[in-house]
Amino acid sequence: MIFNFLSPVSDEVLAHNELLPEQTLGKKLRIHTQQRGIPELDDVKIAIIGVLENRNDINYLDETIHFNEVRRSLYGLFPGNWYTEIADLGDILKGDSVEDTYFALRTTITVLIEKKIIPIILGGSQDLTYAVYRAYDNLQPMVNIVNVDSNFDLGDSSLPINNNSYLGKIILEQPYNLFNYSTIGYQTYFNSQEEIDLMDNLYFEAYRLGEVSNKLNLVEPVMRDAHIVSMDLKSVKASEVGFKQSISPNGLDGKEICTIARYAGISNKVSSFGVFEYKPVQGGLNAMLTAQILWYFVEGVNCRTKDDDFKDEKSYQKYNVLIDNEELIFFKSVKTGRWWIEIPFLPDVNNKLKKHTLLPCTHEDYMEASHGKIPERWYKAYKKNSF
Structure with missing residues (x-):
């Protein structure tokens, strides 16, 4: 035991x-x-x-x-x-x-x-x-x-x-x-x-x-x-x-x-x-x-809230931002207002992620992306996924 x-x-x-x-x-x-x-x-x-x-x-x-x-x-x-x-x-x-x-x-x-x-x-x-x-x-x-x-x-x-x-x-x-x-x-x-x-x-x-x-x-x-x-x-x-x-x-x-x-x-x-x-x-x-x-x-x-299940379209708002040739996809929880950004799945790379993954981020990340700046957290996660 x-x-x-x-x-x-x-x-x-x-x-x-x-x-x-x-x-x-x-x-x-x-x-x-x-x-x-x-x-x-x-x-x-x-x-x-x-x-x-x-x-x-x-x-x-x-x-x-x-x-x-x-x-x-x-x-x-x-x-x-x-x-x-x-x-x-x-x-x-x-x-x-x-x-x-x-x-x-x-x-x-x-x-x-x-x-x-x-x-x-x-x-x-x-x-x-x-x-x-x-x-x-x-x-x-x-x-x-x-x-x-x-x-x-x-x-x-x-x-x-x-x-x-x-x-x-x-x-x-x-x-x-x-x-x-x-x-x-x-x-x-x-x-x-x-x-x-x-x-x-x-x-x-x-x-x-x-x-x-x-x-x-x-x-x-x-x-x-x-x-x-x-x-x-x-x-x-x-x-x-x-x-x-x-x-x-x-x-x-x-x-x-x-x-x-x-x-x-x-x-x-x-x-x-x-x-x-x-x-x-x-x-x-x-x-x-x-x-x-x-x-x-x-x-x-004791304050945990389940807000990261994005199967129900009514539970989130989705935002697409185009920077150069890269499309960044953001999600915002309707319940809590918390934000995520999608890390794309790269099928031709022997990567660590086996599917599209959502990375937690902030509203400021979305605002910066809207002004043409790629969020640093997204960039690092994307590069790790490309190893």
Whole structure:
């Protein structure tokens, strides 16, 4: 049974939970406890899993991690007007090797997704994203990953995997299931020019911190196309998370990172969500911020609206735009006002897409196309499809 990988939530957290008001989230969760075991998962929509693995952190100093502070903070929050059942399944402990931990996480996530349960992963070093990605091997033929991070995490793929180089392993290791990789909030001075050029040459998407902060809603269509969302707490500015968690005085602020989490939750495609690089600090700001990130993701899931089924012509408006010799076809949902653009199927190319595909976009993309400018997201998706 795959849930044998999971250890229960600590008695310390459970004792704290007993003191909370009845209306708090902690009193409404189905919790894995030592006394009662794994809770029933019937009707559960979201499951929280901690992963106590950080040995592939490039700065690893044999320290241990736990999520007691995060759980205490999360349990004490009040839920919104939510309809989803949520379970806290406890933690995956460190295996004898990091590969053992990867196997436990990969197996657990595969089973949860097969049950149509969205796992929320608390980590641990961000190389755990690799194990999350491999969980999709038999679930999804092409996977899109969005990484909220100050770094691309490409690294040197010839070296052993670590939390700054897992993407290289994802790109180069078979089976090749990655279609698109997007980085939200990267900071140029933390990434070499060679890495920036490689992201561009692979037609992956990269949004600088300044772009995101100036226009946060550009993240929404990127999240709408994601299957896996991985958040690195190092993307948050130091003043928001405290000294132990801090990496840089610049970064996303608390409001921005929570808004991004909500965009991820709203996406109908996102089927796993992870927050990584957490450093436990007694009474630290980072525990409450992490709890609020999770809260906003769950809030987003509860606001999901099915508006991307374009079989019924009454459910959308269609717009055709001609640029040079290229016809761009846009769709707008009548229900939500969200926009998509069609990526054409190329039958004469050994491509990754086997049919016409709709790519989420914005109204601004349509307006720019109307003035003769091809949207960059469409161009990159089209070029990837031509490989």
